[in-house]
Amino acid sequence: MAIMDITVIPIGTETPSVSEYVADIHKVLKKYEGKVKYQLTPMSTLIEGDLKELLVVVGEIHEVPFQKGIQRVATNIRIDDRRDKESTMEGKLRAVNEKLAN
């Protein structure tokens, strides 16, 4: 399982607001429920799943602004892939919080 952190920025939007694009991306993610877990943060979308599946999801959500008429998209992705033990969004938070509690 890998965890991905992604932002998809539409360029050439006339206004500074981009929340409608983020909402449309989450509508696409709903189709992947059961295959990946995802979570909206104030700065990006986090997606946990098999790396191959995550790359398929990248390809699809990167298209969302183009489908709305935008001509340029800047997508930014961080992938955290750990294979010595099962790594999950929940487990990562817990590991830090346990150390903070001590």
Next chain:
Amino acid sequence: MAIMDITVIPIGTETPSVSEYVADIHKVLKKYEGKVKYQLTPMSTLIEGDLKELLVVVGEIHEVPFQKGIQRVATNIRIDDRRDKESTMEGKLRAVNEKLAN
């Protein structure tokens, strides 16, 4: 108010675990309470505040792994700075969630 999304990756750690570095960064952030708001996500730390203050915070938390003996650090930062209206972590989440509820 700007919002920053930051990861500080220590390079040359012997093991794949880095949660102790993240915990130490959050101990540093505690000193800034009242000046900035911050939030841990499974993939990064989000910090909201005045941009000048945020850049001071970057300088300080980027040093944390060095103070623990690490010799190389890869820091990754996204800054979202919107000035046509007050932008906050809470407000950004709400804007997307309202659009998803319709």
Next chain:
Amino acid sequence: MAIMDITVIPIGTETPSVSEYVADIHKVLKKYEGKVKYQLTPMSTLIEGDLKELLVVVGEIHEVPFQKGIQRVATNIRIDDRRDKESTMEGKLRAVNEKLAN
């Protein structure tokens, strides 16, 4: 044509040096010559090509540190995809340099 900017950071390397991993990634990229263009910069690798092909390349070069025994990899990707006109690495540099010459 999209342009991608990628860093693949191995975590848990014992030493701060990672240039051997970057070199191995470029050996993988050689296999894609003709399909994508690529360029090493001091901070990352830039790759130009069809977006679908670029995502295949991500999947492959992200594996390189694992093949060398590393157990955790942090990959960071920026994608710049412009569709109102042909966008290339060379064309982007030229556009900025022309504006700087005026």
Next chain:
Amino acid sequence: MAIMDITVIPIGTETPSVSEYVADIHKVLKKYEGKVKYQLTPMSTLIEGDLKELLVVVGEIHEVPFQKGIQRVATNIRIDDRRDKESTMEGKLRAVNEKLAN
């Protein structure tokens, strides 16, 4: 010496072209010649120098789109800071190229 890789994306530009913003950022960087080294790539601007100086530069070039009337800016930064030996843009490229030549 640290090395920084930065993109400053104006949001709400009406058109997909952003090269004029990049050019204006390089005009600002000219003022720092002697203090930092910098280099334009097709995907970002690389800047080498003392970390404190680099953070001052971030604060200044992040303002450029606002000075041109833009109301929202998304800045993305990677910092590579290595302290066990002198690390430079030129030295990093050479280290990889030497390994590729073998």
